[in-house]
Every structure is written in structure tokens, then in C-alpha cells.
Amino acid sequence: MSGPYRQPCDEGVLRTSGDCEGSARRKRYLILTACVLGSALVFIDGSVVAVALPVMRAQLPADVVQTQWIVNIYMLMLAAFTLLGGAGADRFGRKRAFLAGVAGFAAASIFCGLAPSANTLIAARALQGLAGAVLAPASLALIAATFPKAERGAAIGVWAGASALTTALGPVLGGWIVDVLSWRYIFYLNIPIALAALAAGAVFSGESRDEAARRLDWQGAALAVLALGALAFSLTRLGERSIGDLRAWAALALSLILAAAFLMREKNAPSPMMSLGIFSSLQFSALNALTLCLYAALSSAFLLLPFELTEARGLSAAAVGAVFLPFTLPMGFLSSVSGALQDRVGARLLLVAGPVLAALGFALLAAGRDWPLWAGVLAPMGVTGFGFALFVAPLTDGVIRAAPERHEGLASGVNNAASRIAGMIGVALAGALAAALGGFTGAYPWIMAGAAALTLVGAGFGWAGAGARQGK
Template identity: 50%
Template sequence: MIGFGGASCDEGVIRAAVRDTPGCAEHAKPWVLAATILGSSMAFIDGSVVTVALPAIQAELTASTSAMQWVVNAYMLFLGALILVGGAVGDRFGRRRIFVLGIVVFTAASMACGLAPNATALIAARGLQGVGGALLVPSSLAIISAAFPEDERGRAIGTWAGFSALTTALGPVLGGWLVDTLSWRAIFFINLPLALVTLGLAFWRVPESRDESNQAAVDWRGGLLATLGLAGLAYGLTAASDRGWSDPAVLSALVAGALVLAVFIRSEAHAPSPLVPLRLFRSRTFSGANGMTLLLYFALGGALFFLPFNLIQIQGYSATLAGAAFLPSTLIMGGLSRWSGGLVERYGAWGPLTIGPGIAAVGFALLAVPGIGGSYWTTFFPAMTVLGLGMAISVAPLTTTVMGAVADRYAGTASGINNAVSRIAGMLAVALLGTVAVGVFGAALDQRLDALQVPPELRQALRNEVPKLAEAKVPPEIGNAERETLSRALDESFVRSFRIVMLVTSGLALGSALCAGLTISRNRQGSVKRS
């Protein structure tokens, strides 16, 4: 997600993935860290810069908003559904081997994205990128755990987190600059030199490691069922904006997705080595932490998908400035992450995990305030600052709470599950809130066209533009005077839909705070260990 780097519990995955390891040779440690930072950065940068490029992609490929939703969701679907499989495969067959495979797949898919002739090809390539990311991200985190013994791991995590924050901050600005000066295709080609350097370091200095104590079969069935179930839900929610909720294809996809996910849960209950051990959800704290994660990252994913369209298409920002608009949030999160991590030790988890999402809810609500025009510093800057503060207070305590809610031997699995939940939440948000935005946009446009007494033929032409949202255009044959009025109507209609979506995300963030308030323990440790 743009401006916010990785998902929740990334650091938790590193801390818990491998325990009591002697580490690798001293001279190799800096190179191992460099390789994993570069590898993770490829995925983090790609997740952030693509959103800035979406308006340019939509314009060049003449695509609908639903196609742009799939450009984001194809990646998030496979990454979120398969990231636990990727971690298990690395533990079983070798973390460096899977890390390298992930880089190769991710880079090949990136090249396919950059060469995509149409939206369909781009969506397919983005899905393949997600598969590569699902292999690359957990393996890179596990390599750090295996390379550094526990007494050195904190410093390694700090270095990794610092560079991750830097790439997160600079990624959208760099991506926007590439879109403005070259093409949106350049944001995918930039992965090639990064991949070559990372592969060189991986083969040269990264030692192979695996979990010798756990050689159970990988739960491929669980990964497949999770992917198919989430794909059905994502398709149904996205198609609803074009077809309507009563359309047979929409209903069939939603029902099929729900049924497959039910089969997934049943499969996990009986699998010898499940991706998602259901026993972990017996912990009220663990279930509550994942519930609040789902709501908070649902809100974040939805808001940050639509914001660049507003900034670029409606407010007139360049892609570079749109990327820079996210810097306040990123810098605040990076600067306060260590401080917020200490809040749990001082006050317990309940306070930060209720206050943080509440502050984020204010930030989302502030995004609904600006109209068309105005200085960034008085319109979007306050919202991004408050949102960054709310997320900074939430993320580090969330990692601590998730890991503390289960027995030590499950800490890595628990962190991985929460990490996957945050990514899946963003995918579902883009699908569902896209449907909300299109519906509100169409209703708002109808009201304005009624007031302007637009002829039926022109009204229908404008209604056909509704699925494009911010990219909607007045037909070229309309005269200049009338064109300006109708363009204003389209822009105001999008702003109306954007405001409703932001208010929905604000409500979801408040729901996240409420979920934490009702489920997270108030004691100083914030959790109760379970076997």
C-alpha cells in the first residue's frame, strides 16, 4: 500500500520465525542484510508506486475503474493468500532457494507488467508478481532470523526497518517522477537492476537455511482453497459495481467464494500441518487483534487506493507531487515506530490499540473535507499527518500483541497470519469500496444532470463514463462552454463519492478501535500466553 510500506507484523515475522539460531558467519551478515533489504524493498516499492501510477495506466490503456481495481487486487490476492505457503516452502526446501525463486518470478512478472499491451495482460502479470512476492517476502524475513542470533536480531531488525521506512518514503516520489518524466511502465522496469544486484548478493553471501525440526508436508491444499475463495469474493465485489448486486454472475461468485472459504476452514481443522492453525483463535486477544487488523487495514487500503485519483485527476497534482503528498504519514510512522513499540511495556496494549485507530479514524474523516482546489497544506496535509500518527501508534503495539497472544512456538505463525490478514483486508477494501464509489458517483451525477437539464442522449453518454470515476470525460463533440460545466459536474460527483468512501473508512477505523477495546486485555502485558 502506498506510503505505508509492508503490512502489519513484518517485524514480528522476523523476531519469531527462527529461535535459538547460531547465525551465519560474521563477515556474511552485512551482505545478508543488504540482500534481504533489497529483496523486501522490491515488493514494498512496487506495492506503493503502482497506486500513484494508476491514473496514468487507466488513461493510456483506456480502462475502467474495475480494471484498475484488479491491477491492485491481482497482486494482493496472490500475495495475501499464498504468503503463508511461501513461508512454509522456504522452511521446508531452503529459504535462500525460495528467496531466489521469488525474485526471479517477481522480476519476470515485472517485465511483463512493463510490456503489457492492455489491462488484461497487466492484471495477469500483476497476479504473477503476487506469487513472486509470496515467495520473496517471507523468505527474506526468515533469512534475517536464521542469519542473526537472538542477541543480535534486534539491531538487524532495526536496520531492516529503517531502510524499509526509507524506501517506503521515497518509493512513491520516485514512482511519481518516473511516471511524469518517462512512463508508468518505468516503475516496473526499475525492478530489473534491483533484482540483479539482489541475486548476486544472494548467491555470493547468503547461506542456505531450513527448519530441520519441521519437515511436515506443505499445505498446498489450504493455499489453493484460500486463493480460490478470496478470488471469488474479490470478483463478486468488484463486478457488482458494473453488473449490480442481483446479477447472477455476481451472486454466483460471492456464494462460491464463501463456500470455498468454508471448505478451507474445514480443511485447516483437519490438516496435519495447517497454514492457519485454528486453535490460535481460541485466544480472545489473538482473535481481537486480527479483527481490528482486518478493519483498520481495510480502511487504509480503500482510502489509499482512491486518494491518488483525487489528487491527480481532480486536484491537478502531478504524479510526483501526489507521491510526495504521502510523505508526512510515512515519515511520522518511521520516526515514531520505536517510541510506539515501547508503549506496550509502559501502558499495556489496550490503550495504544484503541487510541491509535481512533486517531486514524479522524485522519480518514479529514480526507473527506477538501473540495476542489486549495493548498495542499490546508487540505490534505492535516489529514495525512493525523493518519500517520494514528497508524504509528497502532502498528508496533499490534505486532507485540499478536506475538504475545499465543505460546512462543506459535509466535512466527501468528505473526504470519496477521501479516496475511492485513494484505487480504486491503484487497477486499479495493473491491468493495470501488462498488460503493461507483454507486455514489452515479447518483451524484444524476442529481447534477437533472439540475442542468441535460438532454437524454448526452445524459446517457455521461452515464457510460461513470465506471471510470475520476477518469470520466465529457464527449469530445460538446462545445467549450457546455464542456466546462459538465466537466465540473463530473469532478464534483467524484468528490462526492470520494467523501463518502473516506467517511466509510473512518467508520471502519472506529470499528477497529471498538474491536480492540472489547477484546484486548487491559493488563500490562496485553495478552495471555496459550499452549
């Protein structure tokens, strides 16, 4: 596999080998900067829109269903097309896919900001999700192709930490923009970030791709979109209505049939979007199962927490945003440390200890409804955040290491898709349980306890995945 840049000694006469190595290091970190900025677009728009939804709904205007799809269509497109985006990065080149994804995301953001109606905004959000599905796996694959194995864990830790910080800052910055300017400017904010990523990416010299990759599997992509769309409709309808809703169960059955058709297509396609052989690696399969457990737990827990804080504890919206800081700040500042620590102590300790700590945090949230805020919410959020900070970088690095080098884009795409699908399922199931138990606050301790149990199951997958033979 060719590297994403020419060797620095090929670009002119350097005086010493130290100059050569210094130039290579600077290029690596410039590429990392571009990847962080590009990925920030995807993560910011995954969190910032929620703050603006009430204003969007009033000004566009939008009904309840349209308001939900402003959020859901973005997640659906990310989940459905991330696999195709990863495969496309392997075939056409990770640099090319990354730059195209950044440019496409910026264009779709302008479309969002100018949207005159709710349906137009939904269409623009779909384009954002599609561009993000190209951008996100390409950024991770670029990092994997750029950094030597000895430095890769730390580099992915920086990427994970920056992603956590941008996700955390999204709602805070978005709320200020909505109050001072307009909801439309939360999308215009993406433009300077995209330009900075493109400027840093413009210095990439050389390309990284899978030379054996063939044409893209559009039929597989269509089946994935339909299967996930039916799943999203089914779970959302179950949450909104009763557990006996026949249309919801029919959509769920359809999603399972389409998922089976997708797997059959991928098994027999000459150039599948998702080569099923990649799952022959126990490490790869176990770590993706860990991803499903962790992000389903996190999304379901964090769906209910704001309702608990506002309805049961009487906090304001600004205070609720601040409550999330004990979770997001450790993620931002410690993820890079865990990436470097992995290079010293190995991944298994972090992939087990991290989920166990996160499970403890969820359990404390379930038990602490009658405790003071610092003991029942803030401290548990810090414990959960510290647990996630321990395993995010080793998990991402382990997934990429488990796949053959020619499939690094596909590997990151599968893992991104797993986290998005887990989030979608977690939110929908939490909503369905809340409907059955009479509201979000009634379901709160049960969801938190379930999140703790699911995260402990994930720790078992972390133990198995970290101990398995790597695929490379």
C-alpha cells in the same frame, strides 16, 4: 529452533568475546538489510504500477477490465498464497524461501518489462504476486528468528519504516521513470534491488525451519485462491455495476462456500496450510482483527482521496503525490522509533494510541472538505501517518510473538494475507458506495467517517490483543 546463522565463534578464532558479539551483531543487521531490500520489491510494485497504468493501457493496448486486472491479479496472488508461502518457509527453511522469492520476483519483473500484450503482463504480474507471497512472510520470519527478543521490536520497526518509505517513493520514482524512459523500466528497477538482496543474503550461514512441518497443503491453497478470486470478482463487479447485479451476488455466495470448504480442509488436513490452532491465541486473533480493521479503513480512504484532491480541490497529479508525504514520512522515520519504544513502554499503549490517532485523522479528513488544504488535508494526513507509525511495528511484532516459534512463518503469512484481503475488501466496498452515491467525491465524507469508526473498533482489538497472554 536453529538460528539462521552459525555462531560467530564457530567461524574462526576470535580474539575476544567482544569480537564474537560484534560479529554476531553485524550479521544480524546484514540479514535485516537483505530482508528490507527483498520486502521493498513487494511494496514498491504494490504502489508504483498505478502511476504507469494510463500509459500501459494506451501502449499495450488494454481495455478497462485488463487494466484493472493488471493491479488486482497481483494483490489476489499475494493474498491467496501468502499463507502457503509462510508455511513453506517454516518447512523448507526461511533463508531458502527468502532467496527463492527474491530470485523469482526478479525473473517475473523481467517478464513484466518484456510483456508484448496486456494478457501477458497480467500473467507476469501473477508470477510477481506468487513470488512476493513467498518472499514477504519469509523476510519477517527471518527477522524474528535472527534477533533476540530484546532487539526484535526495534528490528521490525526498521523493517516497517523502510517498507513505508519504499511504498511512498514508488509512485514518485515511477512517475519520473515513465516520463523519462518507459513504463517497462519500472519493472527493470527491481533487478538491481533484487541483486543487492541476494548478495546480502548470500552470507547467511545456517538455516531456520520448523522440523515438524510436513508436506504443503496444495488443496487448501487452491481453495483459498478460488475463494478470494470469487470475492474479488464479486466486490469489483458490485463497484462497477449496480448493487442488484445477480452475477456479483452469485460470486459472493460462491466465495463464502469456498471459504467454508477451505476452513473444513484446514481443520481435517494432515498438514494444513493454515493450522487453525494458531487462532486459539487471543493475542494472535485480536491483532489480526486489528489488521483487518486498519487496512480496510486505510485502503478505502486512500482510494477516494486522490479523486477529492483532483476533482474538488483542483490539484495536479504531482501535487496529489506530495499530499501523501505527511502520511508516509512519519511512517518511514518513526516506525523504528516505535519499535524501540515498545521495548520500553510495552505494546498496549502503542496499539491503542496509534489507532485512536489514525481515527482522529480520518475524522478530520471527513470534516475538512471546506477547510484550507493545510488544515483539511495535510494536517489530518500527518495525524493519520503518526498514528500508523505508532502501531505498525508493535502490531507486526505482536503477531509473530503470539505464535509458537515453529509457526513464525505461518504467523507472518496470516498477517500479510489479512492486510491484503482487508485492502481488497476496502477498495471494493468504497467503489460500491461511490457508485451508489453518484461518484467518488459524493462518497468521500462518508468513507472517511466510516474509516474513522472502523479504526476505533481496531483500537479495541489492539487493547484486547496486547493484554492477552502470548502464545510462545
